[in-house]
């Protein structure tokens with residue numbers, strides 16, 4: 450990629466404590482930066498714990514503690530990383546959608562036919578319309594930066610947030626593959642009455658985006674029988690490495706490096722990485738909305754990124770979702786892990802280009 454690194458201001462010291470307002474304390478504007486991050490503080494349909502709408506702010510705050518030098522990827526900051534301001538429209542849509550959704554979530558969903566659930570259905574439909582506005586906004590914003598040949602990442606928010614980016618990315622790269630790290634399969638047809646649920650993102654991707662050639666899932670350990678059947682029916686377009694099966698092979702002595710190569714080999718040449726933080730061991734994301742025991746260690750996830758970059762495949766876009774700060778404000782651990790995972794992901798994605 451022929452991107453000219455932006456000149457750093459004379460008073461910028463990459464080894465010093467972060468002083469700038471930007472992510473990782475960096476001085477770059479989005480126009481200068483090779484990597485542009487779009488924060489999407491949206492969690493309208495969070496069904497269990499809430500707080501992922503605070504993900505972008507938590508990652509931004511914690512990012513200032515991350516050393517810019519990285520042992521594995523060198524200096525990913527050099528050609529610029531910038532996060533756009535938190536979009537006020539999305540904040541307002543999220544809060545309206547959240548109030549509309551609450552009674553539906555409390556009722557465990559909206560029945561599609563029962564007359565007495567008419568109001569719940571009306572609410573769920575209104576939430577879906579707001580979600581579509583959010584997707585349209587994400588799509589327009591992402592399209593602008595993708596057309597400038599930037600690496601574009603969504604910082605969620607819940608896992609419904611990257612749909613607009615994946616759609617734009619796939620439109621520019623037909624045959625796109627998705628590397629999806631998650632505890633959940635996210636292939637429910639709809640969830641709790643909402644078409645645009647955090648639990649159905651990959652179902653929508655598979656059904657509505659024929660330009661997505663392959664979905665490769667890793668770390669999945671919590672899904673319904675219906676989702677399990679859907680994954681089997683969709684093979685080989687969906688390839689899932691379930692977490693218990695990966696653990697068993699590791700315990701039987703197979704090295705993670707060879708499992709990672711097997712997983713990455715299933716991907717086409719151009720890739721979007723969709724990273725739900727709950728794909729990791731929940732000790733690394735204790736406040737995320739739907740934690741599940743098991744999952745990847747931090748170094749296992751980073752090895753996947755490394756093997757992906759070294760394979761010659763190209764990462765053109767990504768999302769990092771479901772990071773939620775400690776509601777008491779006491780611990781910044783979730784944001785810390787999120788900011789470090791993001792830095793590794795950007796570092797290896799930049800190397801892949």
Ligand SMILES: [Mn+2]
Pocket residue numbers: 608631632633725727728739771
């Ligand atoms: Mn998940």
